[in-house]
Amino acid sequence: MSYFLTGEHRPYDEGVFGRVKVKNPVGDGGWGAWQVAARYDTIDLSEGGCAECGTQDTWLLGVNWHLNDYTRLMLNVAQSEIDGGINNGADITGVAMRAQVDW
Secondary structure, three states: OEEEOOOOOOOEEOOEEOOOOOOOOHHHOOOOEEEEEEEEEEEEHHHHOOOOOOEEEEEEEEEEEEOOOOEEEEEEEEEEEEEOOOOOOOEEEEEEEEEEEOO
8 A cells, every 4th residue: 555645646557557757856846756655464484385384474664755757765664573483473674775767
């Protein structure tokens, strides 16, 4: 799930996401486009052949800054919890940053 705080949207047509069109690009004196995102996923770790590996649940929160139609910076924070198996009760926190240029 994601939401643009600055009013932009990500076009979707026939199963393909299109390019975000930034209303006020940074190079033109604007603030760019700001997007917040959240995701939840779960995985059964025993499906790879490990009978007692348990499950992993992950929450991810992110913020994306689209400087213009072709450049964005992304920051994600993920929190995972493992239930069962040899890593039972493990909490894993990850932080990821990425810069992307698309043409």
